[in-house]
Amino acid sequence: MSEEPSPVLRADGLVGGYVEGVDILNGCSLDANEGEIVVVIGPNGAGKSTLIKAMFGLITPREGRVLFRGTDITGMPPHRITRLGMSYVPQVENIFPSLTIQENLEMGASQGRAELAPRMERMFEMFPILLERRRHRADGLSGGERQMLAVARALMAEPSVLLLDEPSAGLAPRAVAEVFQTVQRVNANGVTIVMIEQNARDALAIADRGFVLESGQNRFTGPGRDLLNDPKVAELYLGGATT
Amino acid sequence: MDELLQTTINGLASGSIYALGAVGLSLVYAILKLVNFAHGDFMTLGGYAAFVVNVTWGLPLVVSVLGALVVVAALGLLTEAAIWRPMRERGAGVMQLLLLSLGFSFVLRNLILFAWGGETRTLRVDNTSSYDLGIVRISLLQVIVIVVSAVAMVAVALLLRRTYVGKSMRALSDSFALAEVSGINTRRVVTYTWILGGGLAGLAGFLATIFTVLTPQTGWVLLLGIFAAIILGGIGDPFGALVGGLTLGLVQEWSTMVFAPTYKEAVGFAILILALLFRPNGLLGHATRTG
Numbered sequence A: 001m002s003e004e005p006s007p008v009l010r011a012d013g014l015v016g017g018y019v020e021g022v023d024i025l026n027g028c029s030l031d032a033n034e035g036e037i038v039v040v041i042g043p044n045g046a047g048k049s050t051l052i053k054a055m056f057g058l059i060t061p062r063e064g065r066v067l068f069r070g071t072d073i074t075g076m077p078p079h080r081i082t083r084l085g086m087s088y089v090p091q092v093e094n095i096f097p098s099l100t101i102q103e104n105l106e107m108g109a110s111q112g113r114a115e116l117a118p119r120m121e122r123m124f125e126m127f128p129i130l131l132e133r134r135r136h137r138a139d140g141l142s143g144g145e146r147q148m149l150a151v152a153r154a155l156m157a158e159p160s161v162l163l164l165d166e167p168s169a170g171l172a173p174r175a176v177a178e179v180f181q182t183v184q185r186v187n188a189n190g191v192t193i194v195m196i197e198q199n200a201r202d203a204l205a206i207a208d209r210g211f212v213l214e215s216g217q218n219r220f221t222g223p224g225r226d227l228l229n230d231p232k233v234a235e236l237y238l239g240g241a242t243t
Numbered sequence B: 001m002d003e004l005l006q007t008t009i010n011g012l013a014s015g016s017i018y019a020l021g022a023v024g025l026s027l028v029y030a031i032l033k034l035v036n037f038a039h040g041d042f043m044t045l046g047g048y049a050a051f052v053v054n055v056t057w058g059l060p061l062v063v064s065v066l067g068a069l070v071v072v073a074a075l076g077l078l079t080e081a082a083i084w085r086p087m088r089e090r091g092a093g094v095m096q097l098l099l100l101s102l103g104f105s106f107v108l109r110n111l112i113l114f115a116w117g118g119e120t121r122t123l124r125v126d127n128t129s130s131y132d133l134g135i136v137r138i139s140l141l142q143v144i145v146i147v148v149s150a151v152a153m154v155a156v157a158l159l160l161r162r163t164y165v166g167k168s169m170r171a172l173s174d175s176f177a178l179a180e181v182s183g184i185n186t187r188r189v190v191t192y193t194w195i196l197g198g199g200l201a202g203l204a205g206f207l208a209t210i211f212t213v214l215t216p217q218t219g220w221v222l223l224l225g226i227f228a229a230i231i232l233g234g235i236g237d238p239f240g241a242l243v244g245g246l247t248l249g250l251v252q253e254w255s256t257m258v259f260a261p262t263y264k265e266a267v268g269f270a271i272l273i274l275a276l277l278f279r280p281n282g283l284l285g286h287a288t289r290t291g
């Protein structure tokens, strides 16, 4: 609490996109300190997913750089970033549908297969539902269970930083609450979280800090509570006055 | 009854060759989204590789199998490095890759024709022995084809189900993008896919050669049946391709009890059309939960 926070992940002035000539990111930045939950919100098409992809080596920005614990990882291939200790749960297509639950987890540990068994053990402890279904195909899971599996798969790499792209999208309210509890539990184990969310209020409520993105640029930044209570943020991005 | 058993044995043998070819083609498609029209000619090359080892060099048949496996796996890797990977990196879609493979299949077939001529070739193999099992006869060649295919299929199934490489191949086939972000070294998996797919093509080519005769057209002619087997079994599912290949072989042979053998091909495609009408996801078609 009283310690000076140190940035584990930092994106600095990223500019770039998917095709030449069309920049989706227009100089946006983000940083996450050890042990924080950082939430990114913003309207559809703001470039939130693109920012995360740029931080995970899926697109190489034209300008700016990404630092992970001081190492420049801009454009580094994802499997090497995973080895450094960062994992990513995409917004869509985040499980292997025809693989079993257990195989999905195994794929997540690709960069640390020597420790497969104990890691899987830990995941089953954390998500008992996955243990029950471990030999079943993943496409038989419900929406909420799929998100659990997606998170568990990412944790199998034992990351110190976890990037989550809208983990609660499309879920029923109860499942949404469960996802946020999971995120907090993972964070309590010492994993730094960077999470994009549409359920902005609930997400900011558990966030240490929040970033509001629009048109590929930072609009507001600050502690989660402050953003929640900021009337401007509330009006523009949280759908009305604060409660 | 005798006739049914006899045609079943014949069908299992010819179906095994379809199945081996289909599983290899299906794996490559599932993982790389490449419909490789040159797969039949890969098989043909396997046949000629075996021919060189067994006849030109005079080495034993068993060694010639290895020759077929190694040469075709190497060709797979070579085409990956020279054609498919560069094309994918330039953003080529399924259609462009398909047409490219079609073009490559003509090139390869003509190179084979140029190198070995058009005459039919055979390996030094005993093609007259057969065993009388009372009600049916099974030839030594049929035994070889069925046993070798069965062993190869079990090996592939174990590889895909039990080993990390096999599971990661299935993961790539589900989602290349997620495989990449999961930390899987996708490039290495693609390399193994070509070794496996090419090796299976080589083996299928070898078996087709000893079972029939070898010409530069051998694999190309089999390719139609192989595509039928894949569609029958469910596109992109290696296990389905196995079932599809065996089914096709069996139905074609069974049909000879009713129609003249010259209608075999037509019967095969009639089955294919029926399957597309009634089981469009393949015989093993998996109903998946979506959304």
Ligand SMILES: Nc1ncnc2c1ncn2[C@@H]1O[C@H](COP(=O)(O)OP(=O)(O)OP(=O)(O)O)[C@@H](O)[C@H]1O
Pocket: A018, A019, A024, A042, A043, A044, A045, A046, A047, A048, A049, A050, A051, A091
């Ligand atoms: N693969 C892609 N190729 C080209 N353009 C893309 C691609 N993915 C996204 N875009 C474009 O980039 C822009 C930003 O998309 P992005 O997915 O980053 O937004 P987002 O903030 O995550 O939105 P959402 O809340 O809808 O998930 C959009 O205009 C989108 O059309």
Ligand SMILES: [Mg+2]
Pocket: A048, A049, A050, A091, A165
């Ligand atoms: Mg998004």
